[in-house]
Amino acid sequence: MSRTTSECEDGMISKDQTELPLGEEGSYDECTNGVVLKKGPWTSAEDAILIEYVKKHGEGNWNSVQKHSGLLRCGKSCRLRWANHLRPNLKKGAFTQEEEQLIIELHAKMGNKWARMAAHLPGRTDNEIKNYWNTRIKRRQRAGLPLYPPEVCLQASQGSQQCLDINGIDSGNKGQHDVLQTHNYGIPDVMFDNLKTNQSILPYVPELPDISASSVLMKGLCSSQHGSFMSPTMHRQKRLRETTTLQSSFSGGMKNDFHVFDQFQDGDKAAQYFGLSFPFDPDSVAKNPEIFGENQGSHTLANGNFSASKPTSEAVKLELPSLQYAETDLGGWGASCSSSPLIESVDTFIQSPPTGTVESNFPSPRNSGLLDALLYEARTLSSAKNRSSDKSSNSSTITPGDDAACSVLNFSETEWEDYGDTISPLGHPATSLFRECTPISASGSSLDESPPTETLTEYNMKSEPVDHTWTPDREKESYTHLNITRPDALLDSDWLEHDSGYGKDQVIMTEAIAALLGDDLSSEYKQMDLSSEYKQMDLSSEYKQMDAGASTGHGWGPGSCSWNNMPAVCQMSEFP
DNA sequence: AAACTACGCAACCGCGGCTTA
DNA sequence: TTAAGCCGCGGTTGCGTAGTT
Numbered sequence: 001m002s003r004t005t006s007e008c009e010d011g012m013i014s015k016d017q018t019e020l021p022l023g024e025e026g027s028y029d030e031c032t033n034g035v036v037l038k039k040g041p042w043t044s045a046e047d048a049i050l051i052e053y054v055k056k057h058g059e060g061n062w063n064s065v066q067k068h069s070g071l072l073r074c075g076k077s078c079r080l081r082w083a084n085h086l087r088p089n090l091k092k093g094a095f096t097q098e099e100e101q102l103i104i105e106l107h108a109k110m111g112n113k114w115a116r117m118a119a120h121l122p123g124r125t126d127n128e129i130k131n132y133w134n135t136r137i138k139r140r141q142r143a144g145l146p147l148y149p150p151e152v153c154l155q156a157s158q159g160s161q162q163c164l165d166i167n168g169i170d171s172g173n174k175g176q177h178d179v180l181q182t183h184n185y186g187i188p189d190v191m192f193d194n195l196k197t198n199q200s201i202l203p204y205v206p207e208l209p210d211i212s213a214s215s216v217l218m219k220g221l222c223s224s225q226h227g228s229f230m231s232p233t234m235h236r237q238k239r240l241r242e243t244t245t246l247q248s249s250f251s252g253g254m255k256n257d258f259h260v261f262d263q264f265q266d267g268d269k270a271a272q273y274f275g276l277s278f279p280f281d282p283d284s285v286a287k288n289p290e291i292f293g294e295n296q297g298s299h300t301l302a303n304g305n306f307s308a309s310k311p312t313s314e315a316v317k318l319e320l321p322s323l324q325y326a327e328t329d330l331g332g333w334g335a336s337c338s339s340s341p342l343i344e345s346v347d348t349f350i351q352s353p354p355t356g357t358v359e360s361n362f363p364s365p366r367n368s369g370l371l372d373a374l375l376y377e378a379r380t381l382s383s384a385k386n387r388s389s390d391k392s393s394n395s396s397t398i399t400p401g402d403d404a405a406c407s408v409l410n411f412s413e414t415e416w417e418d419y420g421d422t423i424s425p426l427g428h429p430a431t432s433l434f435r436e437c438t439p440i441s442a443s444g445s446s447l448d449e450s451p452p453t454e455t456l457t458e459y460n461m462k463s464e465p466v467d468h469t470w471t472p473d474r475e476k477e478s479y480t481h482l483n484i485t486r487p488d489a490l491l492d493s494d495w496l497e498h499d500s501g502y503g504k505d506q507v508i509m510t511e512a513i514a515a516l517l518g519d520d521l522s523s524e525y526k527q528m529d530l531s532s533e534y535k536q537m538d539l540s541s542e543y544k545q546m547d548a549g550a551s552t553g554h555g556w557g558p559g560s561c562s563w564n565n566m567p568a569v570c571q572m573s574e575f576p
Numbered sequence: 577a578a579a580c581t582a583c584g585c586a587a588c589c590g591c592g593g594c595t596t597a
Numbered sequence: 598t599t600a601a602g603c604c605g606c607g608g609t610t611g612c613g614t615a616g617t618t
Binding site: 039040041042076077080081084085127128131132134135138139 | 582583584585586587588589
């Protein structure tokens with residue numbers, strides 16, 4: 001059903017009631033009742049009509065615009081045009097530096113809540129912000145830069161804890177919150193809001209659909225636009241389906257497998273259980289934006305009190321009539337309840353990277369720091385290549401066994417050792433996090449294992465973010481976790497074994513990756529002897545247990561992974 | 577100079593929430 | 598209580614333009 005048709009259902013003027021503007025651009029769609037509506041770019045004449053109408057009748061009641069003004073536009077189109085271009089006090093032109101910073105911070109907190117973000121940017125529209133952000137994502141993704149400046153990440157992680165303290169959490173569910181929040185794994189307010197909202201619901205989720213931890217992870221690790229580096233071509237409904245599934249799964253996991261949380265003495269393990277063993281290195285985060293949800297799509301870093309720039313305190317009442325959330329207090333986000341689906345929370349949770357470095361130089365107004373970053377990157381890459389080649393021997397070493405289950409992670413660890421085991425601001429050695437592999441990322445599937453070092457190295461270098469204030473040390477560290485961004489690094493052997501047995505899936509996976517990664521990498525994947533690696537994997541009992549739960553449809557194990565997720569991964573990976 | 581590519585913006589589309597009858 | 602309509606949001610697409618080859 002086309003948009004025009006649906007709008008026509010609301011009752012539009014018939015064709016004989018109006019005249020088609022002659023010589024005007026745009027297409028015309030006739031809907032069921034004969035109304036012909038125009039699509040495409042607006043003309044100044046149309047703008048004038050709409051402005052005049054709004055002057056007389058005010059905003060709202062958009063469907064009546066066409067009826068009363070003769071404008072051959074549907075209500076939606078009128079509202080959009082008004083909100084984005086015609087309404088008074090609209091700010092035109094490039095975003096200021098302050099605005100850009102605010103957007104970044106807001107996005108870190110809210111995710112892709114463009115309208116809500118717009119509420120804090122007077123004169124700016126949600127669409128404008130959205131476009132800006134998407135552009136920014138693309139730029140930074142191309143540049144291998146972190147989506148969020150370390151400064152924001154740090155603020156986010158600091159703020160989240162404050163928020164936790166301030167908001168307080170129902171003791172009965174504290175465990176959940178602790179798991180999700182205590183360690184600042186980039187959980188946005190939305191997540192906590194939803195948890196609160198769903199606290200009474202979670203325990204009653206009847207079943208766990210076939211969601212897959214992998215899909216969660218994929219989304220978390222690879223989302224792109226909107227945080228999500230998800231393939232833009234991915235059909236929305238498909239994503240919705242996944243989202244729904246994920247939501248259910250997560251919720252169900254809360255219920256059916258919540259004992260899992262009991263296993264965790266702290267949030268780290270819980271996070272790991274969810275495949276969230278962030279190697280909390282600001283650099284790695286920064287350099288693996290894909291991993292940590294630089295995207296996004298949801299992609300909030302953390303809830304909490306940002307040391308938001310001035311505009312934060314200047315949050316104004318929404319101007320856009322379209323805005324539904326009249327938030328005027330950024331500081332209140334953490335306490336506010338969002339109607340956002342839980343899935344978003346999960347999504348964000350996983351994607352949100354904690355980071356702990358402070359960025360000294362904020363992006364310049366128009367280039368968002370990208371130009372500088374790119375220049376810097378160009379400079380550092382040359383040296384990085386030399387260094388990374390030396391590192392390659394280490395990175396290719398895989399130790400069988402439980403620890404080896406994290407083959408990829410071991411790779412990272414190896415490099416971590418080289419560069420020192422960076423302690424995250426949260427106090428978690430990155431390597432420790434890696435050591436305790438998640439059921440998803442830990443088992444060391446073929447895809448889990450380190451791809452050919454050469455490839456990794458290349459990718460590492462190319463994806464190295466050089467956000468603003470990289471020191472030589474940071475630069476070195478930048479090569480540590482990038483392999484995690486590889487889809488293979490995120491997959492789990494159990495994951496593959498599910499249902500059809502890994503042998504078959506292995507082939508599928510290999511082919512899928514080959515197809516998705518392109519010639520350069522596919523050949524490398526195909527050459528890998530995946531089976532041997534699988535056989536070497538000795539998952540920890542804990543993970544096996546979890547996987548069992550997943551296999552029975554209860555949750556978060558790697559069980560029901562769908563290859564539908566792969567495009568997102570590969571899209572994300574985007575090896576230059 | 578032409579072709580190609582990337583980028584940015586405006587607009588469209590589908591879905592979900594809210595309101596109302 | 599529920600169904601229909603309206604509105605708004607977020608995601609996606611299409612197109613014009615600038616930059617590159």
